[in-house]
């Protein structure tokens with residue numbers, strides 16, 4: 001009998017957790033099971049062998065009961081895991097989707113505002129030529145903006161060295177105006193968002209890459225009043241209902257007359273604060289009536305058509321909207337900076 005007991009202990013000890021607990025119980029612990037049979041046998045033993053055998057038999061029963069507990073536990077875990085896997089009503093695991101860049105948010109807002117009044121979107125190349133960036137826009141041959149200091153020129157391949165050095169990174173999105181006028185008969189009503197490049201030392205207030213949106217409206221009888229009202233609409237949509245605008249005279253070679261537009265400071269409402277440097281006004285864009293030379297240069301009859309144009313820096317608008325005053329932050333892409341804009345998606 002001692003032999004039988006030790007064989008069963010051995011047998012039970014190697015049973016692994018995946019086995020069926022009910023099968024185990026029936027085989028070893030039920031009334032007709034192997035251990036109960038041993039207890040029956042035990043009753044008929046002579047008294048001098050009862051003590052040792054009884055101890056081992058009790059040990060066997062204890063071991064069998066604790067194994068049964070282990071088997072039940074693992075079977076339970078399996079069913080829980082299975083039901084969790086199959087429960088399609090459980091919420092998903094939270095994933096961080098990233099956030100939109102503040103420049104993208106502001107660009108999309110500008111696009112939205114102008115598309116509501118019928119402006120389309122046009123794009124042009126970032127690698128441009130002197131003709132589209134300067135010449136067609138009425139820049140005089142010796143105009144300082146063409147200077148190597150501001151413009152990144154691109155050298156030609158050695159076999160093309162004899163051709164002029166006229167390939168460059170566009171310094172403003174006004175070049176897209178030219179491309180649109182060359183390819184589309186009026187009426188034209190379009191905006192052109194994009195990246196521009198200038199050879200500037202990087203600081204909080206200047207960067208060698210930034211973004212602009214150019215606007216162009218050409219039709220018969222377009223007047224300065226149309227320009228003013230369009231930009232007023234933009235300012236109110238972008239900066240809020242109580243925004244006032246002011247146009248100051250300025251100079252750009254491609255517009256005549258030219259202006260710069262200020263909006264009333266949204267922080268102090270125009271009373272004066274350190275954001276507006278106590279003037280009550282913030283400069284947001286350049287604009288003007290398209291110069292007749294530019295229309296003619298691009299194949300549009302300046303006797304029949306007139307138009308207005310404007311150009312603004314997207315980072316400039318983002319700075320005013322979010323009060324983030326260091327341009328470098330928009331290009332460093334520090335996640336701790338970027339994720340602050342996620343709520344605005």
Ligand code: DAH
Pocket residue numbers: 171172173174214215252255285286287288309310311312
């Ligand atoms: N291109 C100008 C710049 O980069 C901005 C600008 C001013 C665009 C006046 C215009 C305009 O279309 O009419 O500073």
